Amino acid sequence: MQAAYSEAAERNKWPILEKLHTLLASSKSVLEIGSGTGQHAVYFASALSHLVWQPSELPDKLPMLLSHCLHRPSENLARPIALDIDNDQNWIAIQADTVFTANTLHIIHWPQVCKLFIRVGSLLPANGLFCTYGPFNTDGRYTSESNAQFDSWLKNRDFNSGIRDIRDLQYSAEQNGLRLQENFEMPANNRLLAWRKLASESVKAAL
Secondary structure (H helix, E strand, C coil): CCCCCCHHHHHHHHHHHHHHHHHCCCCCEEEEECCCCCHHHHHHHHHCCCCEEECEECHHHHHHHHHHHHHCCCCCECCCEECCCCCHHHHCCCCCCEEEEECCCCCCCHHHHHHHHHHHHHHCCCCCEEEEEECEEECCECCCHHHHHHHHHHHHHCCCCCCEEHHHHHHHHHCCCEEEEEEEEEHHHEEEEEEEECCHHHHHHHC
């Protein structure tokens, strides 16, 4: 099977890696959700040799991910696994101190976004990190005309998808012990948001 290819993943992998070098300096294991073609997984694993990178995808998309990762093996690139936000069984044995996802929150429906924060909040240890990359709105406003057009295209394709507002994400995150620590401006009107898992005592105080 020929490995799938994403031009967007190829363009944004270096700017993202620049931030991950600092954010993941002390990380030992990363779970990537929605790995897609696997280009990010292969690239980040090779550049971040101090950690294990675990790619994942929905069961029906796993063959595409496997094809790319197995063609470019690395000692710290784990074999891709099937992972569904809505399937409790998928999450039982997973362990990671960091979770990463790129260009997924505007694709999945809002209830799944909220469930993802529940999953990640339960999975991460205190001080763990959840990194989310993609286009985001700020205080109910688009950050660019191109993002507004993209959001319109998304909603025409699937009314329940769309660019998420950082304020709404913060509410869902804080309900699950995650606090926004970094908000990086990225190329092409994207952002990289880094959410830090609070200690249990801090979670109670935040709520």
